[in-house]
Amino acid sequence: MWWKSLSVVLILYVLIAGLLVPLKSGIERVAPDALRCGETVTLRLYGYNTFFAKNGDQAMRVWLTFDDQHAVLAESAQAINDTILEARFRLPDCLPKEKTSAYLNVIADHPEAGASILPAGVEIRLDSAGVENGRADSLWQMHPVENLHVQTGFSYPYQNVIYETIRNTYFHVPMWFALMFLFTSSVWFSLKYLRDAKPEYDRKAAAYAESGLLFGLLGLVTGMIWANYTWGQPWSNDIKQLMTAVALLIYLAYFILRRSFDDPQKGARLAAAYNIFAFASLIPLLYIVPRMFASLHPGATGNPAFGSQDLDNTMRAVFYPAIIGWTLLGYWVAELRFRIQRLEDKKMGLD
């Protein structure tokens, strides 16, 4: 059975690559985080997975950017150690747009570790009333952000809020893929059972549903662990969490229905019909309803984090094998389940 070996190999690969590959360099925070126009200030950058002290022959560059066209380059950047960097800025007298305060992004470019960005890292205020905004644009435009280095090698994107939990992408997300494949197989065998009442089909439908339920629970648990770190609590009654819980209730009801008949054939037939009915109502449950409500969950409502743009090529190299590996593992579990069930049925004289 080549696909069972494949699933083991893929999952081992996912475990090793998913847990060992480091994150890219990132900036965790900046102090002080409130600045005034016109002052000369020394910013302290606290890095994560950074190598500020090992910058080779090229110097590090640090920018504060207002938007794509407007940025201020640090006059000097001095590494205290690998994770702390001091950058000296002479801030312009005014802001490029008609504003009294703005959030600036902090970009640090390291010759080897590449560029890292802290979005809205510092707030800048304009408190001298006499200065007109939009006047001395030159200082903002003198050193545009350019020639950024890209970190080569195998590493995952650094994202604020998510940090190291980005690795959960290879565990949480594939669970749902596996669940969809398994439930679809279950419905397929339920359909076959209704067309041709062989006990084999019923056993397969039940086994795939059981395995799918297992993956649903795992997906829920991995999601809750993730939510604990990124949303602050494991269960926040998010619409996707609720929908998932309800979807799993459907399959629990399916198992109760299967067992509530004395005549196994009758139970199998009714359960098959309910399985198809439930699956059809599961699709709106999982794909339509969450889009109608505000959600913390990335994806549907357009909040950032995990759109396709956030899955870089390194992550894809682990993510797609993870989907295949976990799905195959699910099929393996289901196969074991229905083989056991077949033996038990034979022993009972039902087959």
Next chain:
Amino acid sequence: MNWKILPFLLRKEFLLEFRQRYAISGIVLYVCSMVFVVYIAALRATPPVWNVLFWLIVLFASINGVVKSFVQESGNRQLYYYQLAEPVALLVAKIIYNTVLLLVLSALAFLIYGLVAGNPVKDLPLFLLVLFLGSCGFSIAFTFIASIAAKANNSATLMAILSFPVIFPMLLTLIRLSSIALRLMQDTAYMRDILNLLAIDIILVTLTIVLFPYIWKD
């Protein structure tokens, strides 16, 4: 399929109801007592609470109204129908009858609840449309589930655990739409939700018609 039998089946359903009359009067009393319990529990319900409680009343009244549709007739009589009519005609008759029943029930619930707990509905046509679509959806889903649950011994429990998860997306959409009708939410694009609701109804009715013959035969 032979549709000529449909009017007779429908007539039979209404006649049964009219003769016994215990079902409809029981359900009406159920709605009344539930409205009063809710009223006593949450005297002056704020509109959001009103909305949720109203749909809970309709939901439970619907389940109780529909659950008897397959249980009330004995096995022998079901065998008789099985020889007379095709299962789909029987199912369609049941669905139409249950839809009418649920429409009456939800209208009654709205009237009594509105009378007792006040009526915060601002957009009445939309609310009535939502009520209509909700009754249709409930009747389709519950009729199908009732036909499954009737085959088991503990049908009331089974009815609840089988139907709640299935009805959940519909219920969420209904509550959302009716909160738009109560002006609790501003959403001009509610046509999309109504279409969703219609789509769910159509999917459910198609599935029910396809699957029912397998449930019916024993």
